[in-house]
Amino acid sequence: MTAASPVTVPSLAAMKAGGQPITMLTAYDASFARLLDDAGVDCVLVGDSLGNVIQGRDSTLPVTVDDMAYHTQAVRRGLERALLVADLPFMSYHDQASAMASAAAVMRAGAQMVKLEGGAAHAGTVAALVANGVPVCAHLGLTPQHVHQLGGYRVQGRDEGPARRLKADAELLAEAGAGMLVLECVPAPLAREVAESLSIPVIGIGAGSEVDGQVLVLYDMLGVSPGRSPKFVHDFLADTGDVRQALAAYVAAVRERRFPGPEHAWQ
Ligand SMILES: Nc1nc(=O)c2c([nH]1)NC[C@@H]1CN(c3ccc(C(=O)N[C@@H](CCC(=O)O)C(=O)O)cc3)CN21
Ligand SMILES: CC(C)C(=O)C(=O)O
Ligand SMILES: [Mg+2]
Secondary structure, eight states: OOOOOOOOHHHHHHHHHTTOOEEEEEOOSHHHHHHHHHHTOSEEEEOTTHHHHTTOOSSSTTOOHHHHHHHHHHHHHHOSSSEEEEEOOTTSSSSHHHHHHHHHHHHHTTOSEEEEEOSGGGHHHHHHHHHTTOOEEEEEESOGGGHHHHTSSOOOOOSHHHHHHHHHHHHHHHHTTOSEEEEESOOHHHHHHHHHHOSSOEEEESSOSSSSEEEEOHHHHTTOSSSOOOTTOOOHHHHHSSHHHHHHHHHHHHHTTOSSOGGGSOO
């Protein structure tokens, strides 16, 4: 048997165009990365959520580029097929020079795309990264690096003004060359509208099922994250009792658009 062909930025765009849902999960080490790859997860994200689930902190703000590079190297060694995306952490892309240096560090560690949080203010940075060969995934809606401005982890884009701003930001980032967009904690109808209006894949977390793919934090979908889980989380390990089966169940549920259900989303 030949190995499945590797997932690429163009192949993800083709999945969207063909109406095939994209599966994404976080991973932080080689062992889980291998299990995700074997389960057919399309994109593996080394998320700055490692601040919460690996380091035990109460936000993502203390995470450094060195932390991201360390975990990206580990995950790289576990993957054969999935596309490896790494978050740029808090204040590591505040100007173009810092964004280039941070992206270089995680790309050298094995990432194939970087993800950054924020809207119009970052369009120039996105264009500069893309011009230098760094694929970029944008991240809008609930952007956890802005938790102290947002006043907590809350649904975003409920009111007309913020919803209009989010749509404009999404268009600007796509025009700047972003190859993918994560929408976190936004009403499902707004996420659907953004996914329909853009040609790049839109990956949701707490954004309903009518987007082009789904992402969750691995430890949330295995039910091992401490504390109360956000509304958009489902514990697939509780259903199956086995890690490999939980991953397979997640992949199948996303591909068949059985996850997320209405109970995991906001209207
Ligand atoms: N383990 C983990 N899972 C995550 O999804 C995650 C992290 N860590 N760390 C970084 C951010 C923080 N995230 C969060 C954290 C909490 C909520 C949350 O509790 N949201 C409320 C929304 C309440 C409302 O506005 O109605 C919820 O009930 O889901 C959402 C996203 C997402 N990211
Ligand atoms: C929740 C996902 C989208 C993320 O940014 C992370 O894990 O850090
Ligand atoms: Mg993140």
